[in-house]
Amino acid sequence: MFTMRFLASLLFSTVRLSTPLIFSSMGGLITRKSGSNNIALEGTMLISAMSGAVCSAYSQSLVVGLLGAVLSGLLISVFMGFMSLKMQADMTLTGISVNRLSDGLTIFIIFLLVGDKGTTIKLPSLTFPTVSIPVIREIPFVGDVLSGHNLLTYFAFAVVLGVWFLIYKTPLGLKIRAVGESEKAAESVGINVIGIKILAFALTGAICSLGGAYMSMGYLSWFSASMIAGRGFIGMSAMNLSNARPFRTMFVAIMFAGVDALSMTLQTLNLPPEPLQMLPYLVTIIALVVVARHDMKQEELKKKELAMAKKEPA
Amino acid sequence: MTAVQGGCEKPLCANREDEWMNDNVLLMNQMTKVYPNGFVANKDVTLSVNRGEIHALLGENGAGKTTLMKMLFGFEKPEAGQIFIEGKEVKIKNALEAIHLGIGMVHQHFMLVPSMTVTENLILGDIPKGPLFTIDSRKAVETCMELGQKYNMVLEPEKRVMDLSVGGKQKLEILKALLHGARILILDEPTAVLTPQETGELFETLKMLARDGHTIIFISHKLDEVIQICDRYTILRRGRVTGTGSIESETPSSLSAMMVGREIDLDMHKKPITFREKILEVKDLVYVNDFNKKAVNGISFSIRGGQIMGIAAVEGNGQNEVAEIITGLKKATAGHVLLVGEDITDRTIRERRDSGVAYIPEDRMVDGCSASASIIDNLVADRFFKPEFCKSLFVNRKAAEEEAVRLIEEYSVACMDKSSPVGSLSGGNIQKVIVAREFTSGAKLVVANQPTRGIDVGAAEYIRRRLVDISRKDGVGVLLVSADLVELLSVSDSVLVMVDGKISAYFPDASQVDEYRIGEYMLGVKRQSEEEIGGAAS
Numbered sequence: 001m002f003t004m005r006f007l008a009s010l011l012f013s014t015v016r017l018s019t020p021l022i023f024s025s026m027g028g029l030i031t032r033k034s035g036s037n038n039i040a041l042e043g044t045m046l047i048s049a050m051s052g053a054v055c056s057a058y059s060q061s062l063v064v065g066l067l068g069a070v071l072s073g074l075l076i077s078v079f080m081g082f083m084s085l086k087m088q089a090d091m092t093l094t095g096i097s098v099n100r101l102s103d104g105l106t107i108f109i110i111f112l113l114v115g116d117k118g119t120t121i122k123l124p125s126l127t128f129p130t131v132s133i134p135v136i137r138e139i140p141f142v143g144d145v146l147s148g149h150n151l152l153t154y155f156a157f158a159v160v161l162g163v164w165f166l167i168y169k170t171p172l173g174l175k176i177r178a179v180g181e182s183e184k185a186a187e188s189v190g191i192n193v194i195g196i197k198i199l200a201f202a203l204t205g206a207i208c209s210l211g212g213a214y215m216s217m218g219y220l221s222w223f224s225a226s227m228i229a230g231r232g233f234i235g236m237s238a239m240n241l242s243n244a245r246p247f248r249t250m251f252v253a254i255m256f257a258g259v260d261a262l263s264m265t266l267q268t269l270n271l272p273p274e275p276l277q278m279l280p281y282l283v284t285i286i287a288l289v290v291v292a293r294h295d296m297k298q299e300e301l302k303k304k305e306l307a308m309a310k311k312e313p314a
Numbered sequence: 315m316t317a318v319q320g321g322c323e324k325p326l327c328a329n330r331e332d333e334w335m336n337d338n339v340l341l342m343n344q345m346t347k348v349y350p351n352g353f354v355a356n357k358d359v360t361l362s363v364n365r366g367e368i369h370a371l372l373g374e375n376g377a378g379k380t381t382l383m384k385m386l387f388g389f390e391k392p393e394a395g396q397i398f399i400e401g402k403e404v405k406i407k408n409a410l411e412a413i414h415l416g417i418g419m420v421h422q423h424f425m426l427v428p429s430m431t432v433t434e435n436l437i438l439g440d441i442p443k444g445p446l447f448t449i450d451s452r453k454a455v456e457t458c459m460e461l462g463q464k465y466n467m468v469l470e471p472e473k474r475v476m477d478l479s480v481g482g483k484q485k486l487e488i489l490k491a492l493l494h495g496a497r498i499l500i501l502d503e504p505t506a507v508l509t510p511q512e513t514g515e516l517f518e519t520l521k522m523l524a525r526d527g528h529t530i531i532f533i534s535h536k537l538d539e540v541i542q543i544c545d546r547y548t549i550l551r552r553g554r555v556t557g558t559g560s561i562e563s564e565t566p567s568s569l570s571a572m573m574v575g576r577e578i579d580l581d582m583h584k585k586p587i588t589f590r591e592k593i594l595e596v597k598d599l600v601y602v603n604d605f606n607k608k609a610v611n612g613i614s615f616s617i618r619g620g621q622i623m624g625i626a627a628v629e630g631n632g633q634n635e636v637a638e639i640i641t642g643l644k645k646a647t648a649g650h651v652l653l654v655g656e657d658i659t660d661r662t663i664r665e666r667r668d669s670g671v672a673y674i675p676e677d678r679m680v681d682g683c684s685a686s687a688s689i690i691d692n693l694v695a696d697r698f699f700k701p702e703f704c705k706s707l708f709v710n711r712k713a714a715e716e717e718a719v720r721l722i723e724e725y726s727v728a729c730m731d732k733s734s735p736v737g738s739l740s741g742g743n744i745q746k747v748i749v750a751r752e753f754t755s756g757a758k759l760v761v762a763n764q765p766t767r768g769i770d771v772g773a774a775e776y777i778r779r780r781l782v783d784i785s786r787k788d789g790v791g792v793l794l795v796s797a798d799l800v801e802l803l804s805v806s807d808s809v810l811v812m813v814d815g816k817i818s819a820y821f822p823d824a825s826q827v828d829e830y831r832i833g834e835y836m837l838g839v840k841r842q843s844e845e846e847i848g849g850a851a852s
Contacts, residue, residue, distance in 0.1 A: 177430065178427045178438050188409065190413065191439070
């Protein structure tokens with residue numbers, strides 16, 4: 001049972017399933033760096049998944065499909081940023097409403113277009129091609145794991161590099177980090193704090209929407225209601241667990257994808273599916289608690305040490 | 315000393331005979347600021363500063379220094395007065411305009427991004443761009459080095475700000491201001507966070523900058539330092555200028571006298587104290603705050619029944635933390651709090667209240683009451699769960715109302731309707747509601763933090779009398795924290811002075827000291843011996 005072939009297929013699905021998680025976590029990373037707590041990654045992905053499938057079906061062009069996905073994700077994200085930052089609405093509540101709105105809105109639109117509240121299976125949507133990497137595919141095992149993925153999967157890893165470059169190497173990244181860490185410091189040198197924060201929302205929207213596009217134009221070849229299934233939230237957890245560091249975030253996202261892949265594989269062994277489907281979420285919660293407790297203990301220890309050190313006479 | 319009464323008698327334009335030293339760079343003429351609640355923060359305040367001088371802006375907390383500087387930075391809009399920079403009248407609407415006019419501020423709380431490097435913080439306002447959307451980090455480092463060498467404040471460009479010493483951070487703030495073209499530098503209590511060595515270095519830097527033609531406004535409480543480094547001074551008290559002139563002819567005592575000054579004489583007609591058993595004991599209390607600073611640094615004292623212990627301290631020297639640790643709002647990092655011999659250090663707030671701790675918090679709208687809840691609900695907030703106010707699962711409204719009526723009458727709270735929200739009352743009456751609740755909770759210890767701040771004279775007077783009453787009649791121990799020294803000395807039996815989280819002086823008999831002497835300890839001019847301070851714990 002646990003042969004090399006089994007392992008290779010498990011790792012292959014891990015890479016495949018990590019794609020939407022990497023996009024959502026990288027998107028969330030940018031708003032987090034700018035000091036906002038964007039919980040609408042899920043809704044952003046859902047809307048772009050829908051518009052990607054619909055736009056590609058009606059235009060029969062991948063480029064138009066992609067543009068549709070990215071544009072709609074970007075707009076909904078900027079809308080949320082504008083409402084919470086400029087109009088002073090509570091950011092968490094705005095995030096919840098964007099998530100709920102996208103649930104209903106996507107179903108409403110596909111019902112208008114295809115008369116079905118569940119899926120757009122009737123539409124001739126396009127998908128991104130899979131890529132077989134020349135030399136690597138010949139290598140046994142490694143080729144089975146790394147080659148033959150969707151184009152967007154490879155692009156996800158490029159985005160990790162891109163986000164790292166943007167955040168740590170460019171003037172914009174420097175400003176985003178400054179705004180996120182110390183608004184007053186940024187303001188004191190004349191940086192437009194709200195402007196930078198809304199720009200961060202735009203970038204987040206664009207990156208998350210690639211994850212949405214992957215779901216309806218790669219992972220599947222149609223849109224179905226609530227198809228993101230918590231991947232936006234898991235991506236958000238991956239990013240928070242690794243303290244918004246790009247490469248660590250990527251590894252945590254892959255780890256979560258691994259658990260997801262494992263639960264999917266185990267379901268084929270006639271185990272009851274419900275507890276297995278819980279696995280990725282359960283692991284997320286446990287990981288969050290473990291990391292938070294560790295951080296808290298460190299903080300407390302540091303304070304105690306400081307209090308004990310140098311007991312000068314009062 | 316030229317005492318200026320009630321405002322400015324200086325000519326609008328400074329005389330220009332001595333072209334350099336008497337060249338007026340900044341004149342804030344007859345500035346008046348009244349806050350919406352009617353508080354007059356500045357009244358006809360005139361500040362005149364010449365090029366190349368180090369000018370001290372002195373005053374107690376709440377004297378109006380911050381308001382004056384906020385008007386200069388456009389954060390507050392003055393009701394009256396003009397600002398002249400190099401003889402030209404200017405209207406400053408925001409901080410950016412102030413920066414463009416060559417005004418730079420080094421805040422007490424640094425405006426730096428801790429996880430970024432020295433260079434990154436420095437260039438943040440104007441980032442040099444390299445090829446391919448990158449930052450030209452070589453040019454950035456060069457800018458940083460050049461600036462450091464020019465002003466003799468060299469910092470390691472690649473070092474993270476959080477790894478810098480406090481002195482280093484301050485240098486960086488000064489460099490940041492200079493990079494943005496500041497010619498007038500305002501330093502808000504710059505030495506409060508520095509070691510003596512760092513202070514020495516800072517003074518060298520400031521002197522050099524002044525020689526270079528920069529102008530420095532030095533806001534401070536530390537009079538010996540002011541005398542050491544400043545050329546001239548302006549002193550504010552209660553929003554008015556009480557003195558301005560050349561530092562040479564002054565001593566710490568003469569400056570301190572202008573800063574504190576006696577305005578009204580409060581005679582509480584206190585009966586002599588009869589000491590009872592120890593109510594509160596605080597032993598080696600330490601509190602490390604979120605910035606990993608020891609806000610309270612090993613203090614010990616005790617209060618007996620019937621005794622009013624006052625704490626005098628400049629804002630932010632640990633007095634609030636002490637009050638909040640005793641009442642349970644903050645958790646002590648080390649040390650113990652004992653109430654009538656019982657250790658309550660780890661008790662919850664409710665347990666403390668049940669064993670007899672009452673609290674009049676500093677911020678009455680946040681910690682003292684629920685502004686939108688009714689007067690009745692606020693008055694019974696600490697007792698509605700007790701059997702006499704309950705009817706099975708519900709609150710006995712009738713009993714609650716009767717209690718409220720009784721307290722409103724006893725504490726003469728002026729209100730139309732006891733069901734209206736507390737927030738609709740005046741500040742003085744809100745405070746009376748809080749006092750009524752806290753004084754009738756059967757407390758053995760009352761912690762009163764700024765009980766009369768910002769309320770009308772009548773209500774303040776009433777609350778002071780009540781405070782003396784409960785200690786004398788009921789034998790309650792009182793800990794009083796107040797920034798109003800006249801109040802503190804007239805109400806308290808004994809006084810502690812705190813500086814930097816430590817006790818710097820203890821006066822067993824408050825009637826034997828005056829605010830000038832207290833002021834010297836508060837401002838760190840003097841410090842008592844360990845034996846004298848140790849008396850507080852006996």
